[in-house]
Amino acid sequence: MAYVGLDELCEYNIGAADMAFDQVQGGEMGHTEGDDINHYDGIGGQYAKCRPGVVPGGNVETLLQDGVLLLTNYFLRSAVASLPSVITYIQGGLINVANQAKKQTSCYMDSVEIACAVGEPVTVTYNWLALKEEAATVASAATQLSTAIFCWSAGDLQIDNGTYQAQSFRVTGRNNLRPVFSLDDGTTNELRWPEEVVPGIFEAEINVDIRTPSSVDLMADAPTAFDFVFTASNGAKTFTFTSAGGGGFNPTSAPVPFVGGGDDVVWTLTGEIDHNDLSAWGVTLA
Numbered sequence: 001m002a003y004v005g006l007d008e009l010c011e012y013n014i015g016a017a018d019m020a021f022d023q024v025q026g027g028e029m030g031h032t033e034g035d036d037i038n039h040y041d042g043i044g045g046q047y048a049k050c051r052p053g054v055v056p057g058g059n060v061e062t063l064l065q066d067g068v069l070l071l072t073n074y075f076l077r078s079a080v081a082s083l084p085s086v087i088t089y090i091q092g093g094l095i096n097v098a099n100q101a102k103k104q105t106s107c108y109m110d111s112v113e114i115a116c117a118v119g120e121p122v123t124v125t126y127n128w129l130a131l132k133e134e135a136a137t138v139a140s141a142a143t144q145l146s147t148a149i150f151c152w153s154a155g156d157l158q159i160d161n162g163t164y165q166a167q168s169f170r171v172t173g174r175n176n177l178r179p180v181f182s183l184d185d186g187t188t189n190e191l192r193w194p195e196e197v198v199p200g201i202f203e204a205e206i207n208v209d210i211r212t213p214s215s216v217d218l219m220a221d222a223p224t225a226f227d228f229v230f231t232a233s234n235g236a237k238t239f240t241f242t243s244a245g246g247g248g249f250n251p252t253s254a255p256v257p258f259v260g261g262g263d264d265v266v267w268t269l270t271g272e273i274d275h276n277d278l279s280a281w282g283v284t285l286a
Contacts, residue, residue, distance in 0.1 A: 003094055009101070009141035010060055010092035012069070018091075018142040022067065022124065023149065027060035029092050029102045031133060053181040054192045056104045056133035058090065064114075064122040064239060065147040067285050075109040075126075076283070077175065080276045083199050084109050084175060090128065091136055101138045104130035108197050110177045114230075114241055114283075117168035122150040122232055122239060129177050131194055148234040155232035157208070159269070165211035167266055169230065171241060173281050176200025204281055205272040206249050213267050216251045225250050226271060239285045246280025249273055 010027070011018045032055050040048040069075060073085040086106055093101025113125040157166040179194035186193075206228055217223060225248035231240045243249055249271030259265055273280040 003097075007094050007097075008092065009095050009138060010090075011142045012090045012107070013088045014068075014074070014085075015088075019068065020142040020144050021060055021126075022062035022065040022145060022147075025061045025063060025123070027058065027125075029058035029090070029104065031056045051192060053179065053194060055179045055194055056130040057107075057110070057128055058092070058102075058104065058130075059125060059127040060092075061123060061125045063149045064124050065145045065149060065234075067124060067239065067283075069109060069126060070112065070114075070124060070283050071285060075112045075173065075175070076278060076281050077199065077202070080202065080278065081199065083177070083197065087128070090130070091138060093136070093138070095141055096137070096139050098137050099135040101136045102133055103136035103138075104128075104133045106131040108177055109175065111172060111174040113170060113172045115168070115170040116150075116152055116155060116230070116232070118152055120152055122152075122155070129179060129194075129197055131197065132190070148236065150232040150234045150239050152232075154234070155230065158229045159208065159210075159214060160226050161229075163212075164208075164214060167209040167211060169206065169208045169228075171204065171206045171228070171230075173202070173204040175202060202276050202278060202281075203272065204243075204249075204277075205252075206243075206270065208269045209266050210269060211264065211266055214254060214269055216254045216269060218251055218254055223251050226269075228271075237285055240283070242282040243273065243280040245282045246277040247274050248280060 010024045011020050038050045077084045089105040090107050091103040107128045107130040109128050111127040116122045177197050178200055180196045227244045227248045229242045251271045253270040
């Protein structure tokens with residue numbers, strides 16, 4: 001039997017009840033095995049193999065609605081040396097088909113990408129790691145959200161309090177989480193699973209396409225960081241991303257583009273925050 005997206009669910013649990021992700025547009029759940037299988041070829045045609053550790057995880061692209069996992073500390077950790085808040089489990093797959101869903105427990109958000117472009121809604125893509133995974137049968141899906149999405153036309157993008165006829169942006173934050181394995185005695189059927197996850201350096205980068213050139217000077221002795229603020233409304237709430245609470249984005253690229261005679265000249269400005277500047281990742285939805 002063939003299936004379509006109407007037959008699927010993707011949800012998470014941070015308390016008593018399962019909660020649907022904001023409207024899902026794509027993604028996957030599974031695991032990585034680090035590098036490929038380790039092959040060992042010896043003399044005379046001898047052969048052996050050894051599999052590396054297996055790391056459950058996944059990613060999901062959503063249209064911003066409630067953005068629960070963007071808030072509190074489910075992505076942005078409370079301190080540099082801390083992990084983000086644990087998500088009890090994330091599950092996804094076919095609805096009410098035996099063992100055709102995956103359930104991953106003790107999940108931590110590794111990276112988040114927030115994006116918007118002219119003509120499109122605000123999207124949020126989540127990437128996570130987990131400590132365990134099992135096949136699951138999920139009888140029914142959590143209630144879908146009815147919250148309105150955030151469309152581009154109700155948005156406002158500013159760089160250093162100025163407007164530049166922005167066409168699109170993408171801002172990405174990374175916790176750089178790392179799974180830990182050891183030679184300690186393990187549990188059967190879980191021998192290659194990670195024992196824990198530890199935090200890495202917090203990083204964030206931005207990519208903005210604009211039709212009015214900026215005043216960013218990359219040839220300066222010490223190029224000045226720029227603040228980035230984006231707001232959007234869905235009629236009931238306002239979503240805000242701002243770097244103004246921290247040191248802003250250090251510019252890394254702002255080339256002069258060349259295009260065909262009738263094509264639009266669009267400048268691409270990129271930048272990155274100082275490492276571990278948690279205050280430069282400011283997100284509210286209220």
